[in-house]
Amino acid sequence: MAGFNIIGKGVPLIDAREKVTGKLEYGTDMVLPGMLHGKVLRSPLPHARVLSIDVSKALRLSGVRAIATAADAPTAPFTVPGQTLDDELLFARDKVRFIGDEVAAVAAADLDTAEEAISLIEVEYEPLPGVFDPEDALKEGAPLVHEEHGSNIANRQKFGRGDFDAALARADVVYEGRFVTSLVHQGYLEPHGVVASWDSSGRVTLYLPIQTPVMVRMSYARALGISEDRIRVIQYPLGGGFGGKQECKIHPICALLAKKTEKPVRMANTRRDEFIASLPRLPMIINMKIAGSSDGTLLGKSIRIIADNGAYTNYAPAIMYSALMRHDNLYRIPNLLAEGLLVYTNKIPTGPFRGFGNTQAHFAFESAIDMFAAKIGMDPAELRLKNARQKGDVTPHGWKLGSCGLSECIQEAMNDAGWKEKRGNAGTGRKRHGIGIACCLHVSGNRAVMPAFDGSSSYIRINQAGKALVFTSETDLGQGARTTFAQIAAERIGLRVEDVNVALVDTDTSPHGWGTWGDRATTLGGNAVLAAAEDARRQLVEIAAAKLEANPQDIVGENGRLYVAGAPNRSIMIAEAAKAFSYSKSGAILTGQGSYVPDDIVSVPDPVNKYGNVSVAYPFAAQVAEVEVDLDTGEVNILRLTAVHDLGRIINPKGARGQVIGAVAQGIGFAMTEEMKTENGKVLNASFKRYDVLRAPDMPEMSVGFVETVDPNGPYGAKGLGEPALNPTAPAIANAIYDAVGIRFHELPITPEKVLAALRRKGRRTQQPRHCRAPRGQPLHREIPPQQHPLQAGRPQPHRL
Amino acid sequence: MRDFEYCRPQSLKEAVTVLAEKGKGAYPLAGGTDILIELKRRRLPASCLVDIKAIPELRGIEREGDALRIGALTTHSELLGSSLIQETVPVIAHAARQMAFPEIRNRGTIGGNICNAYPAADLVPPLIALGSSVLLASASGQREVGVAEFVLGSRQIAILPGEVLVAVKVPVPVSNAACAYARASTRKTGGIAATSAAAYLSADGGVCRQARIVLGAIEAKPRFVAEAAGYLEGTSISEDVAKAAAKMSVSGLSPIVDPRLSVQYRSYMTELMVRQAVLEAWAEVNR
Structure with missing residues (x-):
């Protein structure tokens, strides 16, 4: 790309080497001292009343440290940020509503024991008739999934522009069709996982492969009945997300088990868990x-x-x-x-x-x-x-x-x-x-539905060696956002791209951002990084201009060096400028800050x-x-x-x-x-x-x-x-x-x-679809010769020797 | 996963001694691509895994007279990479290539493919069509059983306590005979067979002398379709003849359930696979 040094260049992904050598640590690779292992008991029935849960046998199993059920969880239902229909609980309380619904969870010394314990929990169910087809669910007398909601319609929306009926009346041709899409899974290779650990001040740290580290705290805080500030999320690299890693109920469940046992607990979905109880695409x-x-x-x-x-x-x-x-x-x-x-x-x-x-x-x-x-x-x-x-x-x-x-x-x-x-x-x-x-x-x-999250913010620290670290809350889920941010920062500051790293999100140290969805990362996150890079560059240029006795406007950054336009030998390394900054401010690290606020462009x-x-x-x-x-x-x-x-x-x-x-x-x-x-x-x-x-x-x-x-x-x-x-x-x-x-x-x-x-x-076609013009106002029908497929005959073909 | 013992004998003799000692709960472990999954799902009552991977007698592909002796530990990747197999029974290499993905083919063995007795096992139908047998060893000696008799049903084999599969004996088709294998799946690569067919044909003067057709994946155990094979014998096989034989092959089938596809479609595809295998084998015979 002409005019750019780094934008438009096919640089390798920032974590490519770690990934292809198998060295990258994913969330569930993590081990904390004394860590326990958790497992969820899921409903085997699609719709049933929960009459009783007997955990006594499971608790007697050696190695079992705690069992959590609805009795241990807050009773107020919750939902995800920005949505209003609070219909979820950490564990099914009176009723299970799908095969996979969370009924209980066990923390044990090892995963095998947790699994064994799960099989020892005795739940008495009273099966209820279920409803499995959305059109059936709309019918009079259909079983209600949430009785308290009054109907099976969770949400209804209706709006229009112009006058559709008038358009219909005016139209020469109308096509109408009914289309059906299926239930499909995101299929990320790394199943959901979490390690949860509480500190003595009553704050929980969740180590998560997650697209939305800041945002999940809102729903998890509600699920756990604590304030958001008491949840710290440390993001781990994602083995794929595709929208499916914005939420997972095992995260707060794991926090609950860690609280109950006062030990760190790790949980991870099996592939089966993923297919029966994650969040596949809405059919x-x-x-x-x-x-x-x-x-x-x-x-x-x-x-x-x-x-x-x-x-x-x-x-x-x-x-x-x-x-x-x-x-x-x-x-x-x-x-x-x-x-x-x-x-x-x-x-x-x-x-x-x-x-x-x-x-x-x-x-x-x-x-x-x-x-x-x-x-x-x-x-x-x-x-x-x-x-x-x-x-x-x-x-x-x-x-x-x-x-x-x-x-x-x-x-x-x-x-x-x-x-x-x-x-x-x-x-x-x-x-x-x-x-x-x-x-x-x-x-x-x-545009988010909450003003606090509308744009994005970033900051960039450039250390004494001239290495930059970019902070943002728009995450990389494998799509390469970190590399994109590194390129944007490097281009603007004049660094080499290999001298820029992008931090994974830690809600204690990263900016407050809503995370990656809605194709936000490049535009919003990228603009924020660009603004932070501009701020860092400004500070570097000031130092360079003073040292080089030049006008700040004439300073150009490229390849880790700042020089005077037209006189490339009058230059200073960015590392040198950053060091000078730090030494003159008692060790402070040069930090650029930037926010992108799209106020005047978009509206809720x-x-x-x-x-x-x-x-x-x-x-x-x-x-x-x-x-x-x-x-x-x-x-x-x-x-x-x-x-x-x-x-x-x-x-x-x-x-x-x-x-x-x-x-x-x-x-x-x-x-x-x-x-x-x-x-x-x-x-x-x-x-x-x-x-x-x-x-x-x-x-x-x-x-x-x-x-x-x-x-x-x-x-x-x-x-x-x-x-x-x-x-x-x-x-x-x-x-x-x-x-x-x-x-x-x-x-x-x-x-x-x-x-x-x-x-x-x-019938087997011998002709192609004909593309011919329909008479005005009349739908076009193509006649298909009713030829039988040879195998429709249903009997052996006559044979000749 | 329940606790189990693990041992790794260094010789066949040591292995059969351990198997005899440990009794019913002892299972030989080779590539582990099936057995470990079964263990983790708590479906295998194993108290001891006897890792046979270090036993030299279970390795190697050799020609022994009119047959190949394929060691039980031979992986699918080794099968499809072996020039000896390519020259003598290429259908085995072809079937091995259909099986799963390279990662699994690098681990999974011919012995495991047979002993796991999964209805969709790709090696089994061609092995049966070729008239292959398995060599079994135990503390009390060795015996040979036809693969057709050895595989009893879904995950059921005629193995006796204390026995381990040592090798597979595959008769090499004579110059005027050939075997072909065709299978259908829900995906282009790596899918489990939804239905499959192997056809072994020999010819004499442009006429089919001997025919064996074996269906895989569609029923709980591989099925010989004698009527269709008999129909082919004595004919000069044409498209129509193959079609008719294929039609016969699917009458009276009792397909097992596969959530991916309807019984009707799988039966229909079985017919196509038989037709394809018969025509391919016949073309090979007449080449």
């Missing part, structure tokens, strides 16, 4: 209606979501809100209507997962856009280009697009993938070829009608999938995936590329292979053995491209990338399958079994 049933003119002008869109909350409410209301409206800001659609019902069921509670509702909605929306294009006989990429949002737009929801490279993303993705040549060219024979496109936008630096959305510019910046993307569908087996082979992303400015091309590839892997999993299958609330495939996340060899050929729009609000113009990279993948694949075999899949994942069944239902 949704989405009804989507798109109304427009036959020339491709989009007039209106309505969405109705029924979301399967599971047994307790985490961030699901906010996730549903995101699903109801974020995608509206992708294309120019003036009339909008949104309604969402968040429904309790006796299933695993759900929560944030990379995309935060936008992933689910984009699957429905971008599939529906394609179907609308098919109805009016328009190339779906052209339809998107025609309606694409542009820089400077203010959307009907009040979003101000300071930068927008959507059209460029679409065009580049089309060119790279060979869209024009490949589209509508399925071929004949056993394997049919298809190509599909989908776009997305996301927030980057979402109106709580009722949800209007407002929620984010500092908005990243955009287009992805094109090329697939091959095997008509005999129903298998879909993804041949190539093109991903072009508007990320504002590339800070680190290696990191950016890695982010996209990783997100696409999760997107393909969401589209094709991943699903937590449940039966009466029981997860049937609670292990990686039967839950198919993609591994490196499963990936298709990838082509990753970037569009740099240089956002006015991002640090050096950068926007977030981690979440948007996942959103378009599933609909791009579904659209490619439609191009190949003319079948629209409304339900995820699109497994070979579903594809084969659909092919059988429709």
Whole structure:
């Protein structure tokens, strides 16, 4: 990148060496003297009254130090920060509401003893009828998951812009479809873990692999019935998070056990715990209606979501809100209507997962856009280009697009993938070829609902050796935020990137920040680091200017050295300047402080009608999938995936590329292979053995491209990338399958079994989907010749010798 | 995990002595990829693990006349990397490559794959189709049992107390015979077989003389499909013939439950796998 020394360079991740050599210490590697081991007893039933809990046998087991139940925990229910539906307790009190609900926990000298003790706790349950389908849960007389709540509707939202009904009346063509997304897990390789330890002053330290070290103290304080200040969180490196490491009930439970035993306690989820009692993605049933003119002008869109909350409410209301409206800001659609019902069921509670509702909605929306294009006989990429949002737009929801490279993303993705040549060219024979496109936008630096957390703050200490340490509370969950911050700081100060380290968060010493979610890290955290770097630089430059007898404005920093512009031999090492600073101030360490306050840019959305510019910046993307569908087996082979992303400015091309590839892997999993299958609330495939996340060899050929729009609000113009990279993948694949075999899949994942069944239902196709213009005002129906799949005959084929 | 004893004998003699001493609760430990999981889940009543990894007699791949002798400790990675196997029974290398991921293939052994008797074990159907047998040793001597007779059902084997699997004997197909293995899974790489089929065929003058078809993963134990094999014998195998034999193979199946896929789809895929294996083996025979 011209003009930059470090921004735009593919520097290796700050912790790459430790990771690849296996030297990095994760949270549960930690051992404290006298540390005990904890384990949770989980409900085996989806819905039951807890009649009695007898821990006497378990307590008699040698090595057992304490057992905690609801009797030991505060009775006031709690929820996560910023949400209002307090429906959680540390342990189930009178009722269990899902298989996996926490009933009791044991602390013992070792894990085997804790496990043994768990098996000795006797719980008497009275089973209750359960409800497992969100639509069933809405029916009259359905069992109530929370009786005190009065109904199974945990949250309801309804809002609109313009006049959707009028748009509907005016439209030539309307497409309506019902889409269903499945229960999928974040699949981070490191399960949740915690070590908890109390000091003699009554303060607990939690060592956590967590995305939101400062924020979790709010809910954990409520869960434990203590003040936030009595919780110190020391962040450990994360073995993946993807939104799933913002909360975990074993953390406060562990604190409770540590309090009871007066010993440090370690707890860690097994993979099974993860699959039955973590916070997977909120599944949704989405009804989507798109109304427009036959020339491709989009007039209106309505969405109705029924979301399967599971047994307790985490961030699901906010996730549903995101699903109801974020995608509206992708294309120019003036009339909008949104309604969402968040429904309790006796299933695993759900929560944030990379995309935060936008992933689910984009699957429905971008599939529906394609179907609308098919109805009016328009190339779906052209339809998107025609309606694409542009820089400077203010959307009907009040979003101000300071930068927008959507059209460029679409065009580049089309060119790279060979869209024009490949589209509508399925071929004949056993394997049919298809190509599909989908776009997305996301927030980057979402406005929080609490003013104290709106922006971000940072400080940078530069020691006498000229080594910088950056403090921030926006965390690195493997995506490379620490490296990004180091690059930003190094660039601004003029340090070498290897001389900058970024501290993990310790709530006693780090700034107060809300942590990483909503693609906050690069924009908000990056701006804060930039401000702190500016402050540190100013102080260094003062010293350098005095020593070099130059004007401070003429001092340039580069490669660990400050010099006079135009006279590089008149220079001083940054280490020397930092040392001079320290020596002149009795050992003080040169510290730059910076805050980024986006007050005048974003606003907290109106709580009722949800209007407002929620984010500092908005990243955009287009992805094109090329697939091959095997008509005999129903298998879909993804041949190539093109991903072009508007990320504002590339800070680190290696990191950016890695982010996209990783997100696409999760997107393909969401589209094709991943699903937590449940039966009466029981997860049937609670292990990686039967839950198919993609591994490196499963990936298709990838082509990753970037569009740099240089956002006015991002640090050096950068926007977030981690979440948007996942959103378009599933609909791009579904659209490619439609191009190949003319079948629209409304339900995820699109497994070979579903594809084969659909092919059988429709009859083996010999023709491609025809793209022809519908008569004005009339929906287009394609007749499919009712040919039987050869294997439908159900009897052996006649054979000849 | 319950407490257990651990010992690491240095010779086969020492191992069978320990196994005899420790009695019913003693289990041989090789790669540990299955047994350790079972132990941690408290599903294995083991009081003693006899680590057999140091025993030289259980290693190595050698040709012994018309057969290969594959030591029980041979890992999946060794199987797929062995030039002797590639030259003589490439289907074993192919099946080993389907199994899980490199990490597991580096640990998991042929002996373990058979003794674990998991219905989806990839090596078992081709071993049975080839007519392989296992060599078992105990304090009272050695015996040889066909793999087909040794695997009794899901996680059930015809092993006697005090016995350890020493080696697998695989007859090398003669020049006009071949064996092929096909399997379907829910994922591109590393997935557990949802259904699988091995076909062994020999030919004489363009006509199939001997056929053995074995289905894996779909039922609790590997299934010989005699009718379909009999149907192939005496024919010149074509696409249609293979299709018909495949159809016969799936009649009367009692599939085990796999939460990932419906019984109908797995039966259908079984048919495709039989067809594929038969056609591949036939092409190999006629090459």
